[in-house]
Amino acid sequence: MLRKVGSVLFLLGLMGFSLSPALADSSDELKRANKLRCAGNHSEAIELCTRIIESEKDDQRILRKAYMQRAFNYGRLERYDRAIADMDRVVEMKPDRSSSYSARARMYRQAGELDRAIADFSRSLDLRRNAGTLEDRGDCYAAKGDKKRAIADYGGAIEKAALKDSRKRLQEKIDALR
Numbered sequence: 001m002l003r004k005v006g007s008v009l010f011l012l013g014l015m016g017f018s019l020s021p022a023l024a025d026s027s028d029e030l031k032r033a034n035k036l037r038c039a040g041n042h043s044e045a046i047e048l049c050t051r052i053i054e055s056e057k058d059d060q061r062i063l064r065k066a067y068m069q070r071a072f073n074y075g076r077l078e079r080y081d082r083a084i085a086d087m088d089r090v091v092e093m094k095p096d097r098s099s100s101y102s103a104r105a106r107m108y109r110q111a112g113e114l115d116r117a118i119a120d121f122s123r124s125l126d127l128r129r130n131a132g133t134l135e136d137r138g139d140c141y142a143a144k145g146d147k148k149r150a151i152a153d154y155g156g157a158i159e160k161a162a163l164k165d166s167r168k169r170l171q172e173k174i175d176a177l178r
Contacts, residue, residue, distance in 0.1 A: 026066075029051070029052050030052065030065055033049050033052070034069060037069065037076070045070070045073045046074065053066045053070070068103065071084075080108075087100070087103055088104070098124040098125075098127035098130075100124075101124035101127070102132075102136065105117045105118075105120035105124065106136065109139075114144050122137065125137070131156075131161040131162075131166065134160065135157040138173070141153060142177060150173075150177055
């Protein structure tokens with residue numbers, strides 16, 4: 001088996017393919033950055049993500065994850081302008097991914113920019129309807145005092161929610177607005 005793997009790697013090398021050590025290193029560094037974030041070491045995680053972004057130019061997936069990871073850490077430090085700027089890059093790299101818009105919308109919401117949050121949640125929902133995003137947008141509408149739209153989104157989320165506890169929580173939000 002090892003001989004076959006070695007032969008395949010050799011042939012790939014002859015054809016001009018390489019297994020970049022930078023890719024493996026960047027992937028490992030992203031895992032380390034995530035551990036730092038989970039441990040609350042946000043400044044250190046930001047520095048590590050910045051190094052990954054500066055050194056990794058070829059792998060868009062790694063770059064996107066590094067920007068997203070750095071944005072989450074900026075958000076934890078309430079540096080929303082930087083968090084949103086990083087999420088802008090994520091959206092540019094993957095404009096067809098609903099989670100990119102939802103993540104940026106959460107940053108906007110944390111920054112108090114509810115209209116922009118609603119716009120991004122709406123774009124995310126255009127790409128993929130799910131209960132969590134409907135609830136998030138409903139929360140923004142509720143915070144703006146738009147009870148009718150909040151209730152509509154919570155109702156839509158109830159229809160999509162898989163868990164009984166989620167449906168119960170959403171119904172409680174509707175009842176509180178009535």
